[in-house]
Amino acid sequence: MQGDLVISADFGTSGVKVGVVDGELNIVARVTEPYPLSLAPGGIAEQNPDDWWSGLTRAITDLRKQIPDLRDRASVLVFSAQLCGLICADEKGEALRPCMTWLDKRASPLAQELIGGFPQVHGYQLFKLMRWLRLANGAPAKNGMDAASKILWMQRNAPDVMARTRWLVDAKDWLVHRATGVMTTSPESANLSWMMDSRPGRENWSPQLAAMIGAPLDKLAPIVTADTVVETLTPQAAAELGLNPKTQVLAGTSDVTAAALGSGEVEDGALHISLATSAWIAGFFPDRRLSVPNSYATVTSGLDMRPLLIASQENAGSALDWAAAITGSTQSRVEAFSDLGTALSDDPFFLPWLAGERVPVDNDALRGTFFGLSLHHNAQTVRRAAVEGIALNLKWAMTKVEREKSLLRNGALTLVGGVAASPQVAQMLADALNRDIRVGEARHAGMLGTATLAAATMGWADNPAQAAARLRGHTTAHYTPNPARVEALDTRARHLDKLRRTAVRSYMNSGIQT
Template sequence: MINVLAYDLGTTGVKTCLFSIGDRVKRIDSVSANYKLHIMPGGGAEQDPEDWWDAIVSTTRKIAERNPEEVELLSGISFCAQMQSLVLVDEDARPVHRSLNYMDQRARAQMNKVIGGFPTFAGLNLFKAATCLRRTGVVPASVKDPVWKYHWVRENDPEAFSRAHKWLDVKESMIARMTGEFVMSRDSAFATMLLAKDTDKPAFDEVVMKKLGINADHMPTIVRSGDIVGKLRKEQAAELGLKAKIPVYAGGGDASLIGVGAGAVGVGETHVYMGTSGWVSTVTDKYTVDLTSMMAAIVGADPKTFNYFAELETAGKCLEWVRDHLALDEINVFLDQRHVAQGTNSAHASLYDYLSNVIAKAEPGSGGVLFAPWLHGNRSPFEDPLVRAAFFNISLESGKTEMLRAVVEGVCLHMRWFVEAHERNRHVTPSQRVRFVGGGALSDTTAQILADVLQRGVDVVDTPQDVGAVGAAILVATGMGLIESVEDADELITVEKSFEPNPDNKAVYDRQFHAFKGLYKANRKIYRILNSN
């Protein structure tokens, strides 16, 4: 039995979890804290790493105060975090500029300058794209890729850029703060699009870095996700309320570890994640890429396999938007007409529970109403930073209940689009049962809608909102020999609930899906008129 402290650094907040691990992963305690996502003109999305650190400090101190005996016996600290942010830090591991979040899409001009030009393929210079693909297996074809954020900072804040010592991702910046070590786990290195392919020792590719104008001195040391990269320093331990010299593990990105925490670790196993963002990921033993759908098999925590990955920028964020902007007059009062401030109705423990109850009353298909969940552009299976969300086909008969359900259905329909794209790739075979995780999986209504839309069985694990932290904790268990490898993670995971597709709803969701896929193509020119600078 070991105790592990795991941090899940998401887009809108950190979840700090204390686990004990024996024959199962057991959560002892969990504390969350939010931080800001700064949405900037022109598609910018930034976060302050100091906010991350403050959130880590406050949540860790609460965990330590409430669980002194368990914290005293900590075997390790590990991380799961959002990926593909650009965090430039100085030699003291302090940020020189706010982090450019994975959603930031301001670097179109820099991308065109570096990798554009005739002859082109998918808008990229054919020769440069071919070099990247040959040497790294991937091409930085999205304006949201960190390479272009790097160039954006260099051109728009040269003073800050001149002070940069290393290029890190989110969790790596916190690891550097804790240990003084500048590292990247292999999956984070892959996400930079600069990791050399087919090398004995992971390394950033010098040819590609030169071709794309990256200073090699800015790149950190690459380590494995299960490696101990340093010990918690005395000053930082005092801030956190912990003892010094606790081993700090490299951890992994959310795209790598959420599947581990879900127990979807075998080849061909698929998980669906709905948090702030959302995705579908299937484990494969072969590297494969589909540029036309903006999907690729990415390096994961297990070096022997890849995660074929397709991401939606705003999934649960759509429900938050609806809560804040469409349903405020509804959710301020619970079903028994008591105001929220008067206490919680036991039948509806949260506002999301209440929304789920309302959504369950609408008919499948939402009376024909569709919702396109593209609040901040889209990446897969088409990339377009100018696309936006929309309600479609509202009639006199449509009510708020149908619109709320259409939002959840829209996210699920996009997940079905991902699964369909997975099936087109001959190297990828998504499973007929999927693991469903993230905050969205807390709602039985959403889980049943997902099963009906996908026409697949859906399994929800214990504490699905904690799976990123669970995945991070499992890396410590692997490093300490409790299990042999990440492949055995499923042995530690408990499936809490299962949902079967209702065949009576297949026809309506087949119809909705066919119409949903046509929304972007039919309105692409309109998005350009409305959202081009």
């Protein structure tokens, strides 16, 4: 095909953002389609994979109305998606049950069993930990969110499903198969299953690590890099999407790699922050990095297997949505926090751990907490505390990450993700970190980053990183720290550090079931 456009789809937790992107990396048209997330007690957080595909078909139907000749002009379809999900698919690639999403923590007890034993270091059996660190540059999370623990849960609780399962895959993998009939997986998903050897030059499934979890190697899909052309659309997929069957489908990538590309920060050591439903600090590095005490590491990205540091926090936009809801706001996320008012001397502190935490403390039992609420505090106070709590939670993680060598510390820090569109949140983060903040394509960085994967196929650039570097110039807003607020937030951060330590100890020692 000789079309000039790329269709880029970024599948998040609450919906899919689909855009049509041209050779100048401009979004010609875009649409967002929501889909449900099923939450239940016990840490259950599931989605139906067919809902993702239905969202995509609705979105592309809308885009074809905006661009009537899209069928002939779209040469490439490429996906990015949430990580750490588990789909059990049969021989035809059909999901046998709902996807256990990254938010699903029901396997937490099995995670403890998987990693535990004597002697222990940081909650891990020493010799297991040494093997995981040497081969995979990390180890399964204690909170059960990784595929390794979810596979164990399936083996224990749904053996009939496991017996019928041909493929154990992540969200993006299922989508690519739905489009092409070919099952692949990304290096990020493989690495975060903790069954992949991530050592340079040896990036592939590890029989040794798979045996530790008890996962059959023949149920794990081939690992391919993000810009690989997998196949063209199947006739059925083409008909459902209304696209030319000759449209090429790329292997695609994770949401974190897509955001990294979309931020434009593709140089080694350059960090960015993504603020969406969750939050993360991320950046490419020249070699593998790891911090066991602080629960972050580099993972092998789909971008030529480059190590990508990810320090992920579980709650950001989700905590803001909660704060808006309990204070009676029916406005959009940005509008609900447009007027934070003036900080009071006794503003409450907020720990936004509404779904546990990952970095720098990996504990799914942690829960959100207000310190210092008074009768005179109102809805505006609570919303202000929520924004500050997210900013100071990120500051907490950043104090650990910024110890890494070869960081680029000069210039503005790039902020992307839907929450970055809020001026109040962006300014609070600038003040909390005492760092200039550059907001990139806030709501659409993932979509644009995903589109750069098609750069070589389309002839736009030699490789995705070269194309993504152009996005460094796509700045929508710039925020400079306010010296008075920097000093005030620094004081509050020191006070919160003491309260936080007490809160962490109380949850770890209380035996409270969440």
